[in-house]
Amino acid sequence: MSGFWGVARAIIGREFLRFIHQRERFLAALVRPMVWLLIFAAGFRAALGLSIIPPYQTYITYETYIVPGLCAMVLLFNGMQSSLSLVYDREMGSMRLLLTSSFPRWWLLFCRLLGSTAISILQVYTFLALAALFGIVLPLPGYIAVLPGLLLGGLMLGALGLVLSSFIKQLENFAGVMNFVIFPMFFLSSALYPLWKMAESSPLLRDICAFNPFTHVVELIRFLLYLQINWGALIWVLGSTVVLCTIAVWGYDPARGLMKRKS
Amino acid sequence: MSNTRQSAEANPGLAVLELSFHYGTKAALDTVSFEISAGTFCGLLGPNGAGKSTLVSLLTRLLVAPDGEISVAGCNLRQAPRKALGKLGVVFQQPTLDLGLTVYQNMTYFAALHGLPRSEVPARIDAALDRLNMRERAGERVRDLNGGHRRRMELARALLHDPSVLLLDEPTVGLDAAARQAITDHVHDLATQGLCVLWATHLTDEVRDDDQLLVLHRGQILARGQTSDLRGDQTLSDWFLSQTEVPA
Numbered sequence: 314m315s316g317f318w319g320v321a322r323a324i325i326g327r328e329f330l331r332f333i334h335q336r337e338r339f340l341a342a343l344v345r346p347m348v349w350l351l352i353f354a355a356g357f358r359a360a361l362g363l364s365i366i367p368p369y370q371t372y373i374t375y376e377t378y379i380v381p382g383l384c385a386m387v388l389l390f391n392g393m394q395s396s397l398s399l400v401y402d403r404e405m406g407s408m409r410l411l412l413t414s415s416f417p418r419w420w421l422l423f424c425r426l427l428g429s430t431a432i433s434i435l436q437v438y439t440f441l442a443l444a445a446l447f448g449i450v451l452p453l454p455g456y457i458a459v460l461p462g463l464l465l466g467g468l469m470l471g472a473l474g475l476v477l478s479s480f481i482k483q484l485e486n487f488a489g490v491m492n493f494v495i496f497p498m499f500f501l502s503s504a505l506y507p508l509w510k511m512a513e514s515s516p517l518l519r520d521i522c523a524f525n526p527f528t529h530v531v532e533l534i535r536f537l538l539y540l541q542i543n544w545g546a547l548i549w550v551l552g553s554t555v556v557l558c559t560i561a562v563w564g565y566d567p568a569r570g571l572m573k574r575k576s
Numbered sequence: 577m578s579n580t581r582q583s584a585e586a587n588p589g590l591a592v593l594e595l596s597f598h599y600g601t602k603a604a605l606d607t608v609s610f611e612i613s614a615g616t617f618c619g620l621l622g623p624n625g626a627g628k629s630t631l632v633s634l635l636t637r638l639l640v641a642p643d644g645e646i647s648v649a650g651c652n653l654r655q656a657p658r659k660a661l662g663k664l665g666v667v668f669q670q671p672t673l674d675l676g677l678t679v680y681q682n683m684t685y686f687a688a689l690h691g692l693p694r695s696e697v698p699a700r701i702d703a704a705l706d707r708l709n710m711r712e713r714a715g716e717r718v719r720d721l722n723g724g725h726r727r728r729m730e731l732a733r734a735l736l737h738d739p740s741v742l743l744l745d746e747p748t749v750g751l752d753a754a755a756r757q758a759i760t761d762h763v764h765d766l767a768t769q770g771l772c773v774l775w776a777t778h779l780t781d782e783v784r785d786d787d788q789l790l791v792l793h794r795g796q797i798l799a800r801g802q803t804s805d806l807r808g809d810q811t812l813s814d815w816f817l818s819q820t821e822v823p824a
Contacts, residue, residue: 316691323688327674334676406670413636414689415662421689567640 320416321424328428331398342391342436343443346383350444354379357505366507368539376449380441381535382504384459385527387440388433388467393495395429396474400481412565419562422475426558429474430467437463455538462537465550466530472557479564502528526553588650589614589772590635590741595644597630604630606795608644612774612788614740617767619783619803620776622792623820628776629669631792632745635774636666649740649772662690665739667730669746675719679710679729682718683736690737704732708762724755731759741772748782756782780812793820 332339358375365372402408411421441456477490501522503511508528512519522528529549536543590612597605605627612618622628633639635646637657646653651660673682683701692700705711708728718726727747734742744763748756760782767773775782783789785804790797798819799806807815 319688319691319694323685327677327685330677330681331674406668406672407674409636409638409666409668409670410672410686411689412638413661413664413666415658415691416689417658567637 317416317420320414320420321427324411324421324424325428325431328425328432332432338394339436342387342394343440345390346387346440347443349383349386350376350379350449351447366509368536368541368543374449377451378507379505380444380449380451381538382502382531384437384440384463384534385466385502385504385531386499387437388430388463388470388530389495389498389527391429391433391436392467392470392474393477393490394474395425395471396478396481396490399425399475399478403478412567418565418567422561422565423558426468426471426475426561429471430464433467433471434460434463451538452540455540458540459534459537462530462533465547465554466533469526469530469550469554469557472554472561475561476557476564479561498525498527501525502531504528504531526550529553588647588740589616590649590743590774591645591647592635593645593647595631595634595641595646597634597639597641603795605634605641608792608795608797610790610797610800612741612772614649614772615767615770616788617764617773617775617784618788618790620774620790620792621778621780621783621816622776623778626792626820627795628778628792629745630795632666632668632743632776635743636664637661662737663740665734665737665742667727667734667742667744667747669749671726671730673718673726673730676717678715678717679705679721680714682729683714683733686733687736692737700736704736705729707735708732723750724752724758727751727755727759731762735766739771741774742766743774743776745776746778747775748777748779780816783812791816791819 354376369377399408402411411425412418414421438456441451445451473494477494481490499505501518502525503522504527508519508522511522526549529543529546532543532546533550536546592611593609595605595608596603608627608631620628620631630639634641635648635653637653637660640654646660648660649663651663653660674685677685680701683704684697687697687700701714702711705714708731710725710728710732713721713725713729718729721729731744731747734744742763747763748759751759763773763775764784764787777783783803785802785807787803789799789801789803789806791799791806803812810818
C-alpha cells in the first residue's frame with residue numbers, strides 16, 4: 314500500500330514542480346479571473362440588477378455574485394491546461410513512462426488528476442486572497458467550507474480534461490477545445506448571470522445552462538462559500554465526475570480505448 | 577531461439593507467442609513468435625514500418641493485442657501485468673525525460689512509479705548513475721545535458737529497478753558516433769552480465785556477429801538466429817537489404 318502512496322506523492326510532486334517552473338502559467342491563471350472581476354464586473358454591475366436569491370440573504374454587488382463563477386473558471390481553465398499537458402506528454406513521450414509503471418493505470422490517472430486539482434485549488438485560494446485585497450470579502454468560515462467543493466469541482470473538470478486528452482490526437486487541435494468546450498461551458502452557465510435572468514431572455518438557454526455540469530460546479534461553490542449545501546448541484550457534480558472518470562479510464566485502456574491507434 | 581546461451585525454460589527472458597495486432601483493418605503484426613533467454617543480446621532489425629514500434633508498444637503494454645501471449649521473465653503480461661512490467665526496463669525511441677527537472681529528480685520520480693522503497697532509492701540512484709559515469713551530473717537540469725548524456729541517463733533510469741529484461745527502441749537515434757558506440761557497448765556488457773536485451777534498430781552496425789538476431793518485415797519474422805550464421809559471407813547490411821528489399 315505504501316507503494317501506492319509513494320506513486321501518488323511522486324506524481325503530485327511532479328505536477329507541483331512543473332507548475333513552479335512555469336511562473337507565467339501561474340500569473341495567467343490569476344490575471345484572467347482578476348480581469349473579469351475588476352474590469353468586466355465593474356462595467357456590468359450597472360447593467361444587471363440582481364434580486365435576492367439563495368444563498369444570499371441580502372442584496373449583493375455584481376462583483377460578489379461572480380466570485381464563485383470565477384473560482385470555477387480557474388478550475389475549468391486549469392483542467393483544460395492539464396489536458397493540454399497530457400497531450401504534450403503523449404507527444405513528447407513522458408506519458409509512456411507513466412503508463413508503463415507497474416501500478417494500475419486507473420491509479421496513475423487518478424493521481425495525475427489529483428495533482429492538477431491540487432494546483433487548481435492553490436490558484437483559487439490565491440485568487441480569493443487577491444479578491445479580498447480588493448474588498449470582496451466572503452464569510453470567513455466559507456473559505457474553509459468551500460474546499461470540498463473545489464476538490465470535487467476540480468476533479469470533475471480535470472476528468473473532463475483527461476477525457477478530452479484521450480480524444481485529441483495532436484497539440485494543434487487544442488485550439489478547438491477552447492472554442493467548443495471552454496467558452497460554451499463558461500458562458501452557458503450561472504457563472505456570470507443567474508439562471509432566472511437567463512430565462513427572461515430564453516427559456517431554452519436557461520434549460521441548456523441547467524443541464525451544463527459547470528453550472529452545478531459554480532452553484533456548489535457559491536453555496537459552500539455561504540456555508541450551505543446545494544444538494545442538487547452536489548449530486549450533479551458527483552454524477553458527472555463518476556461518468557467522466559469512467560470514460561477517461563476507458564479512453565486510456567490499452568485494449569479497448571482510444572490509445573489504440575497508429576501514432 | 578535455439579542457440580541462446582541458456583534455454584529459455586531454465587532461464588526465462590522474453591517470450592512472445594503468436595502475437596498479432598491490427599490498426600483497424602491494417603495488420604501491423606502477424607502471428608509473431610520468438611524467445612530470448614537471459615544473458616542474450618538480441619537485435620531486432622527491421623526497416624521503417626516493419627512493425628517494430630507496434631511490437632514495443634505491445635511489449636510495454638501501451639497496447640494490448642487481442643491474440644497472442646507475452647511473457648517477461650516468466651510473468652505473463654496479460655495475466656499479471658504489474659509483475660511483468662516490474663521486470664521490464666525500457667528505453668523508448670522518444671525521450672521521456674522531464675527537461676525542467678534535475679537528473680536526480682527524474683530518477684526519483686521513476687523509482688516511485690515502480691514502487692521502490694524510499695529508503696533504498698538514494699543508494700540505487702547513485703549506483704545506477706555510477707554505472708554510466710553520470711553521478712556528477714545528478715544535480716543538473718536535464719535541459720542542460722547533451723543528447724548522449726540524456727540517453728545514458730535514460731538507460732541508467734531503465735536499470736534502476738533491476739529489471740530482468742531490457743527493451744530498447746532505437747535508442748541511438750540522434751546521437752553522434754562516439755555516444756552511439758558507448759551506449760551499444762554498455763548494453764552488450766549488460767547482456768554478458770545476465771540481462772536479457774531486445775534492441776530494436778534499423779542500423780546494422782549496432783548488431784555484432786555473436787548477437788542473436790530477429791528480422792521483422794511487414795509485420796512478420798523474416799529470419800532469426802545468430803547474426804554470423806544468418807549473414808554468411810555477406811555484410812549484415814547487404815544481407816539485410818537482400819532480405820527486405822528496401823533501403824536500410
